Amino acid sequence: MGYPWNFGDLLDATAAQVPPDRPAIVQGDRVIAWPAFDQATNRLARAMIAAGLEPGARVAILARNVPEYIEISAASFKARMASVNVNYRYTTPEIAHLMSDSQAAMLLYQPEFAAVVAPLADSHPDLQLVAIDAGGRYGDWVSQGDGAPLGIARSGDDGYLIYTGGTTGKPKGVVWRAADARTTQLESPAASSVPQSLDDHIAAVRANTAPHRVLPACPLMHGAGMTSSLAELVNGGTVVLLPDGPFDAGVLLDTVQQHRVTRILIVGDVFARPMVEALQREPGRWDTSPLRIISSAGLMWSREMKQALVAAIPQVVLVDILGASEASGLGYAVTSATRETPTGWFEPGPRTVLIDPETLRVLGPDEPGTGWIARHGAVGSGYFGDPEKTAATYREIDGLRYAIPGDLAARDTDGRLRLIGRGSQVINTGGEKVFAEEVEEALKRAPGVTDAIVIGIPDETWGKAVVAVIAVREGYDEAAARLALQADLARYKLPKRIVVVDTLPRHPSGKSDYRAALDIVLGGAA
Known part of the structure; x- marks a missing residue:
């Protein structure tokens, strides 16, 4: 301790x-x-x-x-x-x-x-x-x-x-x-x-x-x-x-200049892109000389946006943080005028490990491979009032208690981690987590909807956009369904797009086939 x-x-x-x-x-x-x-x-x-x-x-x-x-x-x-x-x-x-x-x-x-x-x-x-x-x-x-x-x-x-x-x-x-x-x-x-x-x-x-x-x-x-x-x-x-x-990159940069801000916290490209666009549109307008650090957590921060920020603010250091509510400091990607990291790659934190999903074996510190990102030491204590969920996320292995939030990564031969993604159906849109299951259940309650699968598709602005693939009965009206959804869900959870199909793709077990649903949306199979 x-x-x-x-x-x-x-x-x-x-x-x-x-x-x-x-x-x-x-x-x-x-x-x-x-x-x-x-x-x-x-x-x-x-x-x-x-x-x-x-x-x-x-x-x-x-x-x-x-x-x-x-x-x-x-x-x-x-x-x-x-x-x-x-x-x-x-x-x-x-x-x-x-x-x-x-x-x-x-x-x-x-x-x-x-x-x-x-x-x-x-x-x-x-x-x-x-x-x-x-x-x-x-x-x-x-x-x-x-x-x-x-x-x-x-x-x-x-x-x-x-x-x-x-x-x-x-x-x-x-x-x-x-x-x-x-x-x-x-x-x-x-x-x-x-x-x-x-x-x-x-x-x-x-x-x-x-x-x-x-x-x-x-x-x-x-x-x-x-x-x-x-x-x-x-x-x-x-x-x-x-x-x-609403977020305005010009107002942000005005505030940085007025109050001599030294560090900014953002959420990936959702914030970085408009900042870059403003700096490139009006070069030299803002005095950003006091700014030393821009850090981000919770959403993809692309290499291109990092490079553009460093080009506009040469003295700044960009710190991309890989973490979760259950465990902070899983990894860091530092970018500066003399150093950069490819998108999705991180240096592991001092107590970060990879755990084999099948055997729960902790991979050695220099062992290449793929596994759950986890850490021991200072982590969350568990989920309030939910011992079952706590036991599933926080596990003791070889005498150490690990937090395993659910993200997969691969370790390269140089020790860096490449983030693969979350093994469950959680959509990170604009830094907000949306559970596919929650939106699906709300859709099934909407008038005219008989079944639903919700997925996240790549989106330049939000990282992932929430999209619904649904089956409907006669008389379905999208406007009425969306009105019903607004009563149940926060606005960021609402589908950006709704695709109607005759039959939803499902595995023989009856579980939703999310990969097939993604193919329908991206391939226009509907």
Whole structure:
């Protein structure tokens, strides 16, 4: 076991060291200095405790990229409670499931989601619903009362939940201990130092007079967005948020220039391509000289886009992160002006291995071959309330506990890993995981649809696009079916294309033949 890191202790220690005029969070003209951030999160932590929440209680957050999202996460750590990410694209039934599955005690939500949240008052009467409103209960919580540190004993076992798409069925919450999460942060190639104790950490914060300013262009409700932002905050840095609204590469680059951003978090080519197009369309418009790192996780980041970014911003280092909600730091691909990695290839993390899918044998560190990507050491603790799924993903082999999220890779003779893909039917579209099974079941409930197979096809913008192959009865109307789907599914799960066939391809066992369905769509067999 490593040092028992706790993010509440780290935030307290950091706040005591940083200059009082240094911003903790910036969004447009709104600047929250470190003392104000520290006091607001201490007050919010006390308010949660006063509201009757016990240590370990789940606190769900339904919000876009706003400062309050970070405040709530930090306060949860300080109060020894477990934050829960909620996808702001979810419908009421999807949120209701997540509240039940996580056994959440409180849901804090932006007022724009009030209509989606309102039915939960009846379906989940014990769930405390709190609007993130400066003029309401939340505003009182963060502005009134004792803003000093709580002075409570915390533990490395304190943590949080990351809800993930998983492989089948509904989303599941991966439980992370703070000690394990911090350990994986310090394994990143972007980490400038690796403190061994809280005293080491304090000394490093004190000595760091020019910490990073990180801009998460990806949603904070994704694990990579919030945990990477948290990593900069505990180092005494600053989180810079984009203005609310659809992603605009020009606005991103304006923000980088205005606030002297040093690091950006993106999700593959979905973000990289428009950035490249903007930089090539107006070369020299933006001062990107402070920018040092662009990191990505969750979606393909092509070699071509990396090369174009380095050509436009020569001093930047690009860090492509291979990870999962169940286990971070599986691999890294670093690209710079003097170094590059082909698309889909990664250097394995220090505790990453390949496991033979048939025998569960761990391949030797230099042994070429194909297997499940796995890692031991600091990994997630399991899926909240689901011991069966936990046992399937987290396995003990030869005395070591491994996380096996489900991705296959091949190791070359030089030790690098080539990502092959996920062995189950999960579609990664724009950084979001979509379970084919969930969309299929929703389609089967839609009027006129008798059967469905859902696949992902390559897409230049989204990585994969959700496509449905369906069988229908007389009177089927696509507009009516799509209207029904919108009531059940978040918009990113909706099929970009629906292909109607006479009979769906199935194996003799009755299981869906996804390869044949893909051939139908790509070959136009319908």
